[in-house]
Amino acid sequence: MAIKRSKISVIGSGFTGATTALMIAQKELGDVVLVDIPDMEEPTKGRALDMLEASPVQGFDVNITGTSNYEDTKDSDLVIITAGIARKPGMTRDDLVNTNAKIMKSVASEIATYSPETFIVVLTNPVDAMTYSVFKESGFPKERVIGQSGVLDTARFRTFVAQELNLSIKDITGFVLGGHGDDMVPLIRYSHAGGIPLDTLLSKDRLDAIVERTRKGGGEIVGLLGNGSAYYAPAASLTVMAEAILKDQRRVIPSIAYLEGEYGYSDIYLGVPTILGGNGIEEIIELDLTDEEKADLDKSAASVKEVLDVLK
Ligand SMILES: NC(=O)c1ccc[n+]([C@@H]2O[C@H](COP(=O)([O-])OP(=O)(O)OC[C@H]3O[C@@H](n4cnc5c(N)ncnc54)[C@H](O)[C@@H]3O)[C@@H](O)[C@H]2O)c1
Numbered sequence: 286m287a288i289k290r291s292k293i294s295v296i297g298s299g300f301t302g303a304t305t306a307l308m309i310a311q312k313e314l315g316d317v318v319l320v321d322i323p324d325m326e327e328p329t330k331g332r333a334l335d336m337l338e339a340s341p342v343q344g345f346d347v348n349i350t351g352t353s354n355y356e357d358t359k360d361s362d363l364v365i366i367t368a369g370i371a372r373k374p375g376m377t378r379d380d381l382v383n384t385n386a387k388i389m390k391s392v393a394s395e396i397a398t399y400s401p402e403t404f405i406v407v408l409t410n411p412v413d414a415m416t417y418s419v420f421k422e423s424g425f426p427k428e429r430v431i432g433q434s435g436v437l438d439t440a441r442f443r444t445f446v447a448q449e450l451n452l453s454i455k456d457i458t459g460f461v462l463g464g465h466g467d468d469m470v471p472l473i474r475y476s477h478a479g480g481i482p483l484d485t486l487l488s489k490d491r492l493d494a495i496v497e498r499t500r501k502g503g504g505e506i507v508g509l510l511g512n513g514s515a516y517y518a519p520a521a522s523l524t525v526m527a528e529a530i531l532k533d534q535r536r537v538i539p540s541i542a543y544l545e546g547e548y549g550y551s552d553i554y555l556g557v558p559t560i561l562g563g564n565g566i567e568e569i570i571e572l573d574l575t576d577e578e579k580a581d582l583d584k585s586a587a588s589v590k591e592v593l594d595v596l597k
C-alpha cells in the first residue's frame with residue numbers, strides 16, 4: 286500500500302487558524318487545508334497562498350490550500366476547529382457560547398460527512414463546552430474528540446515561573462487541570478524546575494501570584510490586544526497536540542477529555558492529564574489530589590457544567 290502524506294484541515298482561517306496552519310506546515314506535519322465561510326473564501330485562499338509562498342524561503346515542503354468547500358477536507362487525518370467568534374475586553378469566554386455552539390453544530394456535521402475516521406481537536410471557546418458539543422454532534426468516539434486548553438495554560442504558567450526564577454524555560458514543568466476558565470487549577474505539587482519542586486524555590490505568596498496570573502492569562506492578552514484574543518501560543522499548543530497524534534508520540538499532555546467517572550465526574554469534557562498518541566486520547570491519568578486541589582477542581586468542573594446546562 287502506498288504511504289500517504291497526512292492531511293490536516295484547519296477550520297477557521299482567522300488569527301488562530303491561520304497561525305496554526307503556518308506552524309503545522311513549518312513542522313511538515315502534512316498538507317494543510319484552511320477552511321472558512323463562503324464570504325471569507327478569497328482571503329482564506331490568499332492566506333494559504335501567502336503561506337505557501339513562504340515555503341521556498343523556509344524550506345518546508347507541504348501543500349497549503351484555502352477553501353470554503355468542505356469537500357476539499359475529505360479524508361483528513363486530523364481536523365482542528367478554530368471557527369467562531371473570539372472575546373473582546375469586558376467579555377468572558379462563556380459569553381461566546383450561543384454563537385459558537387451553532388457554528389460547532391454545522392462544522393461537526395461537515396467533518397463527520399467528509400472525514401468520518403478523523404481526529405478532531407477543538408480550540409473554539411468556551412472550549413470545554415464546545416468540545417462537548419462537537420463530540421455530541423459528530424457522533425465520534427470520545428478518544429477522537431479532544432479539546433485544547435491545558436497545553437496553553439501550562440505554557441503560560443511555565444513562562445511566568447521561568448521569568449520569576451530567571452531560569453531557562455526548558456527546565457520548568459507544570460500541570461494545569463480543569464476547565465479553561467478563571468478557576469482552572471495549576472497544580473504546584475506536580476510542577477518543577479529541573480526536577481526540584483517549585484514550592485522549595487518560591488514563596489507561597491509568589492506562587493499564589495503566578496497561579497492567579499495563569500488563571501487570568503487569556504484575559505491579560507485580550508486586554509493588551511484590544512480587539513481579539515491570543516493566537517501565537519494557542520497555535521503552538523495546537524501544533525504540539527497535532528504532532529503527538531500524527532506521529533503517535535504518546536506524549537503526556539493535559540487535554541480536554543470526555544470523563545466517565547475519572548476524577549469523580551461524568552458526562553463532561555474537562556482538562557485532565559492524558560496520553561496523546563496515534564489513537565487520540567489513549568489514556569486519562571488519574572493523579573492523587575489533596576482535599577484542597579480536589580475542591581478547586583470541583584469548582585472548575587461546576588463552572589463547566591453551568592455552561593453545558595445552557596447548551597443542553
Ligand atoms: N481554547 C483555547 O485555548 C483558545 C485559545 C485562543 C482562541 N480560542 C478561541 O478560538 C476561536 C477563534 O479565535 P480567533 O482569534 O482565531 O478568531 P478570529 O475571529 O480571528 O477567527 C475566527 C474565524 O472563524 C471563521 N468562522 C466563523 N464561522 C465559521 C464557520 N461556520 N466555518 C468556518 N469558519 C468560520 C471566521 O470567519 C473567522 O475567520 C475563538 O472562539 C477563541 O475564543 C481558544
Ligand SMILES: O=C(O)C[C@H](O)C(=O)O
Pocket residue numbers: 371372378410437465502503504506507514515519
Ligand atoms: O482568553 C481567550 O478568550 C482566548 C483563549 O482562551 C486564551 O486563553 O488565550
